[in-house]
Amino acid sequence: MIASAIVRRAAALAARITYRDIEVLTRDLPGDGPVLAVSNHFGGAADGILLVYLSDRMPRIVVRDVLLRVPIAGSIMRRIGAIAVHKADDASGDASTNDIMFRSCYQALADGSLVLIFPEGVTQDDPYLAPVKTGAARIALGARASGVENIKILPIGIHYEDKATFRSRVLIVAGAPLDLDELAPELDRGREPLTADNRNAVVALTELIDQTMRSVGPDYQDWEQALDLQLASSTVMRSARRGYASTLANVPLALTEQLAERLAQRPAAARGRICSAARDYRESLAALHLTDSEVAAGGRAGSRLRVALTALLTLLLVPYAIVGAIVVAIPYLIAQSTRLIPLAPAVRATILPLVALLAFVIEWVWLSISVASGEDSVSAAVFALLFPAFAGALIVVVERTSLLWRSWKRWITTRRRGASIEQAHIQRRDLIAAIEEAW
Numbered sequence: 295m296i297a298s299a300i301v302r303r304a305a306a307l308a309a310r311i312t313y314r315d316i317e318v319l320t321r322d323l324p325g326d327g328p329v330l331a332v333s334n335h336f337g338g339a340a341d342g343i344l345l346v347y348l349s350d351r352m353p354r355i356v357v358r359d360v361l362l363r364v365p366i367a368g369s370i371m372r373r374i375g376a377i378a379v380h381k382a383d384d385a386s387g388d389a390s391t392n393d394i395m396f397r398s399c400y401q402a403l404a405d406g407s408l409v410l411i412f413p414e415g416v417t418q419d420d421p422y423l424a425p426v427k428t429g430a431a432r433i434a435l436g437a438r439a440s441g442v443e444n445i446k447i448l449p450i451g452i453h454y455e456d457k458a459t460f461r462s463r464v465l466i467v468a469g470a471p472l473d474l475d476e477l478a479p480e481l482d483r484g485r486e487p488l489t490a491d492n493r494n495a496v497v498a499l500t501e502l503i504d505q506t507m508r509s510v511g512p513d514y515q516d517w518e519q520a521l522d523l524q525l526a527s528s529t530v531m532r533s534a535r536r537g538y539a540s541t542l543a544n545v546p547l548a549l550t551e552q553l554a555e556r557l558a559q560r561p562a563a564a565r566g567r568i569c570s571a572a573r574d575y576r577e578s579l580a581a582l583h584l585t586d587s588e589v590a591a592g593g594r595a596g597s598r599l600r601v602a603l604t605a606l607l608t609l610l611l612v613p614y615a616i617v618g619a620i621v622v623a624i625p626y627l628i629a630q631s632t633r634l635i636p637l638a639p640a641v642r643a644t645i646l647p648l649v650a651l652l653a654f655v656i657e658w659v660w661l662s663i664s665v666a667s668g669e670d671s672v673s674a675a676v677f678a679l680l681f682p683a684f685a686g687a688l689i690v691v692v693e694r695t696s697l698l699w700r701s702w703k704r705w706i707t708t709r710r711r712g713a714s715i716e717q718a719h720i721q722r723r724d725l726i727a728a729i730e731e732a733w
Contacts, residue, residue: 297373298352305346308651312340312629314461314693318348319548320468324446328403328437329471332430332503333450334423334511335412337457338644344452345410348466353410354402356395356429377402379429381415396436396490403437403445413503417640421520422513423504431499434474435481436490447472447503451511453551458642460629460650461693465547469510472502512551514558522572523565527553529575529586529722530729544587557729564732571728575721582714588700589718608694611687618688621661621681625653626688654685 309316331353335341342355352374359378362368377398402409411433414424434445449472453465478488482495490496514520531545531553557568579585629650632642658681666674 297370298375301370301374302346302352304651305343307655308343308647309347311650311654312460312647313464315463315544315547316344316348317463317465317546317548318468319465323468324448324471327406328442328445329408329448330399330403330430330434330437330445331408331410331448331450332413332426332507333410334452334507335414335417336419336452336512336640336643337454338417338640340457340643340647341412341452342410343647344464344466345450349408349410351408353408354399356399356409356411375402375407377409396433399433400437400440400442403433404440404442409433413500413507417644419638419640421517422515423508423511426500426504426507428496428500430503431496432490435488435492435495435499438474438478439487439489443475445474447474447506449503449506449510451507451509453512453547454643455547458639458646459633460646461689463544463547465551467510467548467551469506472506477502513555518573519558519569520554521576522569523554523557524550525576525586526557526568526572526725526729527551529572529590530726532587532590533722533726557732560732564728567728568725568732571721571725575718575725578714578718578721582718583703584718585700586722588703589715589722591701604694605698608691608698611691614684614687615691618684618686618691622654622657622685622688625650625657626685626692628653658682 331345331349333341333345337344342357346353346355354375354377355371356377356379357371359380362371362376362378377395379395380392399409411430413426413430415427415429416424418424430447434447438445449469451465451467451469453467455463457464477499481488481498482492484494486492486494488495512520514523527550528545531549535545557565560568575586579589582589629646632646632649635642635645637645658678661681662674662678665677
């Protein structure tokens, strides 16, 4: 219990340090009782960190057995009750040991636990789900056959704005849970018992899990389509809701991703027109070094007011940010530098929250001990308590200064490149018209 509490607090700290905004969209979530959570796996270890942080109880995570052999990490995973699974292509181990994994999952569900599994079996860098494997279905059916009742299968989708970038945004979507007891009569109409060895039932349940996961997670044809439809979605949302038509206001990921997924389901011809218009507009934005929010904001007074208020807030926080720069500049730069590492995005997404957590915590502990080595223990305690506030002030000032810089850049660009900006506005209107026509 103590280990789980520590890990959950560490996950919360890592998530809040790493991501600027974490949005959560849920439906009717199951309360206590046996729950098998199935999630897409786009961010490596970051996926687990986010779901541990957001879960109302510590999940029993199904992980590769190779992770349990890693020093420190393996010890932590064992202490929080992680369940090891072996993959046939691993260098060592025996796939028959997965019998132990299945029995452990059955027992965890019998105890009323939340079991978390990533059914794709791989970390995915493409913007769509890899084929869902049968493991989750076999766990659910095997647990039910062993006497566990009221099992719920909870689909979870994780949407990253940019999974390999420090201080980006992330959206977690939890869909409607599948009730295994209600589904049982439909899974196999034959006479074979509903067990993990019933191939027809396993295939049918795997297909249902695949469908529900695709309904809540990112599932585009390729990155080109994902970028086109996400731009189209945020553009029309910003046009429909004037409050987002500002350099300083982001359209919530929940709105952007939901509409983008719906656009992806439109007929091929309509979807093609939207993607073509979005691609033209995206190319113009890239040439102008602007974003849609900056084009939409233009020079309206409302935008200027937001800029002024942001500038005032930034100035008020500058003294605290200066202290923050002194005490956390090194861990902040370390976290930012992870984007320079020549690794696949999924690998960088894995190390990003771990590097951020370690860098900030080590600096916090080291400075607190250094201050405590003096004679004034009160000052040391005050410093230790205020460290997060100084770090937060630095992050806010850096991010708000970046927004102010973008606002100034937009103001200059709109005056120096009026014709190009006007062309971007025309392409923006064409994109919105294509979306409205498709609807």
